[in-house]
Amino acid sequence: MVSCVSIPDRTTRSDLSRIFWIQLIIYGAFFPVVFFVLPETRPPIILAKKNDVSAKKAEGEPEMSFAELFNEAAIRPVHMLVTEPALAFMTLLSSFAFGLVFVSTQSAGAYVFPEAFGFSESHAGIVQVSLFIGEIIGALACVGQNEFYWHGGHRMKEVEPGTPIPEARLPLSIPASFIGLTGGLFWYGWTSQPQLHWILPSIGLGFVGFGIMVVVHAVSNYITDSYVSSVPH
Numbered sequence: 001m002v003s004c005v006s007i008p009d010r011t012t013r014s015d016l017s018r019i020f021w022i023q024l025i026i027y028g029a030f031f032p033v034v035f036f037v038l039p040e041t042r043p044p045i046i047l048a049k050k051n052d053v054s055a056k057k058a059e060g061e062p063e064m065s066f067a068e069l070f071n072e073a074a075i076r077p078v079h080m081l082v083t084e085p086a087l088a089f090m091t092l093l094s095s096f097a098f099g100l101v102f103v104s105t106q107s108a109g110a111y112v113f114p115e116a117f118g119f120s121e122s123h124a125g126i127v128q129v130s131l132f133i134g135e136i137i138g139a140l141a142c143v144g145q146n147e148f149y150w151h152g153g154h155r156m157k158e159v160e161p162g163t164p165i166p167e168a169r170l171p172l173s174i175p176a177s178f179i180g181l182t183g184g185l186f187w188y189g190w191t192s193q194p195q196l197h198w199i200l201p202s203i204g205l206g207f208v209g210f211g212i213m214v215v216v217h218a219v220s221n222y223i224t225d226s227y228v229s230s231v232p233h
Contacts, residue, residue, distance in 0.1 A: 177214075
């Protein structure tokens, strides 16, 4: 089966490679700044340095051997992933949503806008700002979701008095997944045609960015709240 989308030419590949190298140089240049200049913010680490003890002792936890540390850091997460259906499903959903970031940016910058609308590579990159705008709107929506969790989640059935249940993190992610992910992808794909205006797929990218931000934020917080107090060994 022959693909209807052509592969970028040598110039496009070279330009993309140059962009990646520029990003790598920027990250490498700022690494010393992050490592030596930015202050530590994690309370156990600050307390450990102040009292000249390990982070585990600062948290009041016993020291672990290498085998115990390996089990906690590598074996336990894999065990939870294959034995906890809710965790496996939420991880799959979050991975799918996060993967859409790369799928959307690469398809928009290398295929859709240059080939369907005749944009140059630089202009095609600028159009991807619509994805970022959607993520900003999604981040603002997540603030409202957090407010519902703390102030409205008590209306739902509580596991502990005064503590909202983890499911109170999810209500906004349900419409966001349909409107942002499903609807946004359908809109983006359906309107990526030369006879239509380029603003239409850009709006679709904005919806995708909104859905990605809301879904990943909700799923991450839901998993954290669900397993913070009870982790299978």
